[in-house]
Amino acid sequence: MTGYQRESLSFSVDTHLLRELGALLVGRDSTALLELVKNAYDADASVVTVHAEGLDKPKTGTLTVSDDGNGMTYERFKDAFLRIAGRDKEGNRLSPRFGRRYTGAKGIGRLAAQKLAPQLNITSIPRRDAIRGEKIETSTGVRATLDWDRMESDHDDLSMLGDSLTAQRVSIDDATRSGTTLTLSGISDVWSSGRLGPFIREIRACRPADIFIQGLPRKMVDKHLLFDEPIVREHGESDVGFSLDLSGQFEGGDELWPSLAARSSWVVEIDANEDGIKYCVSPTKRLQASLKPPSTPTWARKYEFAGEHPNGKNGPFFQARILVIENTLGRRTTPLARFAYTESGIRVFLEGFRVLPYGSLGDDWLELDRDYSRKPRDYDTNVDTGPLKPIENEGYFQLGNRSYYGAVLLTERGAPHLQALVNREGFVPDEYFDNLKSIVRTGVDLSVRARASLQRRISAAERADARSGQEFKPEEDPIKPRNEAETPNDGTAEPNEINQAYSDAEFADDIDEDIDFPRSFGKIDDTITEVLSLATNLRAELATTELRDRSTQLLSLLQSVQVDVAELRDEQLTLRTLAGVGTQFTAFVHEINGLLGQAQALRSLLSNFPEAEQIANLRQRKALRALQESSDELVQSLTRQMSYMTDVVGPDARRRRRRLNVTDRVESAIRVLAPRIADKNIRLENAVSVAILTPPVFPAEMSIILTNLLTNAIKFVDAGGTISVDARLGADMSLHLRIENTGVRVAKSDWSRFFRPFESSTTNVDVVLGQGMGLGLPIVRSLASDYEGTASFVTPSPGFSTAVEVVLPDPRPDIARKNQG
Structure with a gap:
C-alpha cells in the first residue's frame, strides 16, 4: 500500500436543496404561509398582519406578513436566519419575552416562503430591551432580499450566492417600531377562486374559534362542564395574547x-x-x-x-x-x-x-x-x-x-x-x-x-x-x-358529490318552466302526510326494538322533509319574484347614477345664468327661479337614493358583520323616505338613543329591515298621522327595534298572515310608494331569522294602532355591555 495521508473533507451543498426543503417539502400553500405566521409567534409578536393583493392578476401578486415581535439584528439575521436547520430553538424551547413554547424545531420553516413567491424581501427592527439575556445598545436592524429562482439558476453552491442574496444594516432608535416584515413578491401565476377560496379558509381556521377556547355562553349551558377555558398553549404570565389579522384580498368573511x-x-x-x-x-x-x-x-x-x-x-x-x-x-x-x-x-x-x-x-x-x-x-x-x-x-x-x-x-x-x-x-x-x-x-x-x-x-x-x-x-x-x-x-x-343536497341548485336551469310549482308542492305535501300517517301506524305495530328504531329514524327524516318542503314552497315563490326584481334593480342603479350625473350637470349649467333678480321680465324671473329650485331638489333626491343604494349594494354592504349605530341607520332610512313623509305631513318620532348599537349585522340587511318597516308604516298611516321608531337593549343585550304608527289597526287574526309572501298588509295604493307585493314583512322576518331573531306584530303603545317589533340577539353580550359602557 502506498502511504497516502488521511484528509479532512466536508459536504458541499447544492442550491437545489433550498427547493427540496422549501417548495417541494410543503404540501399546501396555506401550510407555507402558516410557517411564516408561526415564526412571528415564536418571535413574541402580539399581532401578525397578512396582506394580499394582485393575486388575481399575472405577475402582480404580493403577500406581506408583518409583526410587532422581537425583530432581528443584522448579526442575528446573518448567524441564525441564514443558517439552515440551526439549533437556535433547541435547549430552552421558550421564547425570551413571553415564555411561549416554540412551534418550530427544524430550522427550515422560513424556506417555505419559496413555495409562495420567487422573491422574499425582509425588513426587521430588533427590540431595544433585553432579548435572550442581552440588552441591545448599538445594534442595527436588517433589510435583505432573497431571490430564490436566481439562487438556483445562477449558482450551484449555497455558500456562494452572489447578489441573489443581499443585505444591509438599518439604523434604529428608541422611536423605531420593532418587528419584522416579510414581503413575498413576483408571484407569476394567477390565483383562481378555486385556489384562493380553500387557501383563505385554511388560513382563517389556523387558530381555534373562540367558542372552543373561551367559556361557554350561559344561554348555551348553565355552567361550565369539565373546564371553563381549556389549556390552548404554553406561555408565560406576561403574554399579552396573539391575534392574526387578514387584509387586502384576504379580508372579509x-x-x-x-x-x-x-x-x-x-x-x-x-x-x-x-x-x-x-x-x-x-x-x-x-x-x-x-x-x-x-x-x-x-x-x-x-x-x-x-x-x-x-x-x-x-x-x-x-x-x-x-x-x-x-x-x-x-x-x-x-x-x-x-x-x-x-x-x-x-x-x-x-x-x-x-x-x-x-x-x-x-x-x-x-x-x-x-x-x-x-x-x-x-x-x-x-x-x-x-x-x-x-x-x-x-x-x-x-x-x-x-x-x-x-x-x-x-x-x-x-x-x-x-x-x-x-x-x-x-x-x-x-x-x-x-x-x-x-x-x-x-x-x-x-x-x-x-x-x-x-x-x-x-x-x-x-x-x-x-x-x-x-x-x-x-x-x-x-x-x-x-x-x-x-x-x-x-x-x-368533490364536496358537491358528497352531499347532493348542496348541488341541487346548480341544476335549477334544467327544470321545465311549465311546471306548476304551487300545485307540485301541494302534491308532495299530500304524499308526505300520507306516508307519515302510514309510518306512524306501522311503528306502533312493530315488534322488535331494531325495527322500531329504524322506523323512528324514518319518521324523523320525513318530518324534516315536510318542514323543508313547506319552507321551500314559500321561499320559491318569493325568490322567483325577487330574481326578476333583482335583475331590474341592477339596471335601475345604473340609471339612477346616470340621472344623478345629468342632474348635476343641469344644475351647474343653470348656475351660469344671471341671478333671477337681475332679469327684468317677471315671468322669466319666476320661471328661472323655479327651474333652479327644481334642479336642486332633483339632485338632492337622487343623492339620497344613491346613498341608500350604496348602503344596500355597495362593496362593504355584505362583506362583514359589524356593530352599527342604530340612530345613524334610522336617520339614513328616513332620508330616503323624507319626501313622502313630508307630502303626507307625517310626524316621525325617532326615540332611539344615540348610544345603542346593533349586534354584528350586515349594513345592507339592517338598511333593508328599516326601510321595509318604515315604508309599511308610511302606507298605513293617514295624512297628519304619527310614526314612532324606538329601540332598546334587553337584559341579554338583544336589540329590540319597534316601529309604531297611528294608521289602520291590524287585527290579531291577521298578524301571522301578513308575514307570508304576497300577503300585502296595505289595501290603499300609495301614489308614490305603491301598494307593494307583500314581500316586505317576509323579507324582514327572513333576515331576522338568519340572526336567530324574530319579527312580529306586537301590542302597540297607547295612542298607536299598529306596532311591529324586530328582536336581534347578540352573540357576544359581554362585548355589547362593554360597548355600552
Whole structure:
C-alpha cells in the first residue's frame, strides 16, 4: 500500500436543496404561509398582519406578513436566519419575552416562503430591551432580499450566492417600531377562486374559534362542564395574547361561530391527563327547550364519565371541546349553512395552531363517516358509563363528520411524543397518535349513546301514547336529524358529490318552466302526510326494538322533509319574484347614477345664468327661479337614493358583520323616505338613543329591515298621522327595534298572515310608494331569522294602532355591555 495521508473533507451543498426543503417539502400553500405566521409567534409578536393583493392578476401578486415581535439584528439575521436547520430553538424551547413554547424545531420553516413567491424581501427592527439575556445598545436592524429562482439558476453552491442574496444594516432608535416584515413578491401565476377560496379558509381556521377556547355562553349551558377555558398553549404570565389579522384580498368573511354554536344540541368535553380521562356529555338549553310532551326537558341530562388513560406516563395529555348539531340549519344557501359546511369536522391544534388535514373536508381521521355509512350496532367505549348503559343498536344514531364541530387542543408539553410528518401536515401514525384517536372517538361515541338513550325514551313515551289512543303528530317533534351524506367522504369526491343536497341548485336551469310549482308542492305535501300517517301506524305495530328504531329514524327524516318542503314552497315563490326584481334593480342603479350625473350637470349649467333678480321680465324671473329650485331638489333626491343604494349594494354592504349605530341607520332610512313623509305631513318620532348599537349585522340587511318597516308604516298611516321608531337593549343585550304608527289597526287574526309572501298588509295604493307585493314583512322576518331573531306584530303603545317589533340577539353580550359602557 502506498502511504497516502488521511484528509479532512466536508459536504458541499447544492442550491437545489433550498427547493427540496422549501417548495417541494410543503404540501399546501396555506401550510407555507402558516410557517411564516408561526415564526412571528415564536418571535413574541402580539399581532401578525397578512396582506394580499394582485393575486388575481399575472405577475402582480404580493403577500406581506408583518409583526410587532422581537425583530432581528443584522448579526442575528446573518448567524441564525441564514443558517439552515440551526439549533437556535433547541435547549430552552421558550421564547425570551413571553415564555411561549416554540412551534418550530427544524430550522427550515422560513424556506417555505419559496413555495409562495420567487422573491422574499425582509425588513426587521430588533427590540431595544433585553432579548435572550442581552440588552441591545448599538445594534442595527436588517433589510435583505432573497431571490430564490436566481439562487438556483445562477449558482450551484449555497455558500456562494452572489447578489441573489443581499443585505444591509438599518439604523434604529428608541422611536423605531420593532418587528419584522416579510414581503413575498413576483408571484407569476394567477390565483383562481378555486385556489384562493380553500387557501383563505385554511388560513382563517389556523387558530381555534373562540367558542372552543373561551367559556361557554350561559344561554348555551348553565355552567361550565369539565373546564371553563381549556389549556390552548404554553406561555408565560406576561403574554399579552396573539391575534392574526387578514387584509387586502384576504379580508372579509363572517364570524358565524356564535350563530352556529347556538344551534348545537350537545356539547362534549374531554380532559385527558396523567390521572386519567374525564368525559362530559351535556345537552344544550336549546335541546332541552325543544322537548315537548310526552317528553320533558329534564329527560335531556348531563353525563360525566371517567376512565384510565391508555398511556398514563407518556400521554398524549390534552383537552377538547366538541359541539354536536343534529338539527337542520334551515335554507342550504344561507351564509350560516355554507359556513357550517366548510367549518365542520373535529380539528386538531398544537400550541394554538391548526394541524392539517385533521377535520378538513374529506378527512375522516376519526372514521365517523365510515361508521355513519356502515352503522355498527354497538360501541365498546372502555369507560364505565354508570347509569348510561349501552343501548341496543345505538350505532344507528351515529352521525357523520358534518354534524360535529370541535377542537382538540394539544400542547408540546402534554404531547411530546407525537411526531410531525416531514411535510408538516399531520402526525406519524404510531401508538401515541392511535391513543389520541381512541380518546377523542370515545368522547364522540359517548355522545351517540346519550342521544340514543334520549331518543329511545321519547319513542317509548310516544308508543305508550299511541297504545292509549292518542294520535302521535310527527310535525310536533322539533328534533330534525340532518340529511347526512350516504357516501363517505374519503377524499376522492368533490364536496358537491358528497352531499347532493348542496348541488341541487346548480341544476335549477334544467327544470321545465311549465311546471306548476304551487300545485307540485301541494302534491308532495299530500304524499308526505300520507306516508307519515302510514309510518306512524306501522311503528306502533312493530315488534322488535331494531325495527322500531329504524322506523323512528324514518319518521324523523320525513318530518324534516315536510318542514323543508313547506319552507321551500314559500321561499320559491318569493325568490322567483325577487330574481326578476333583482335583475331590474341592477339596471335601475345604473340609471339612477346616470340621472344623478345629468342632474348635476343641469344644475351647474343653470348656475351660469344671471341671478333671477337681475332679469327684468317677471315671468322669466319666476320661471328661472323655479327651474333652479327644481334642479336642486332633483339632485338632492337622487343623492339620497344613491346613498341608500350604496348602503344596500355597495362593496362593504355584505362583506362583514359589524356593530352599527342604530340612530345613524334610522336617520339614513328616513332620508330616503323624507319626501313622502313630508307630502303626507307625517310626524316621525325617532326615540332611539344615540348610544345603542346593533349586534354584528350586515349594513345592507339592517338598511333593508328599516326601510321595509318604515315604508309599511308610511302606507298605513293617514295624512297628519304619527310614526314612532324606538329601540332598546334587553337584559341579554338583544336589540329590540319597534316601529309604531297611528294608521289602520291590524287585527290579531291577521298578524301571522301578513308575514307570508304576497300577503300585502296595505289595501290603499300609495301614489308614490305603491301598494307593494307583500314581500316586505317576509323579507324582514327572513333576515331576522338568519340572526336567530324574530319579527312580529306586537301590542302597540297607547295612542298607536299598529306596532311591529324586530328582536336581534347578540352573540357576544359581554362585548355589547362593554360597548355600552
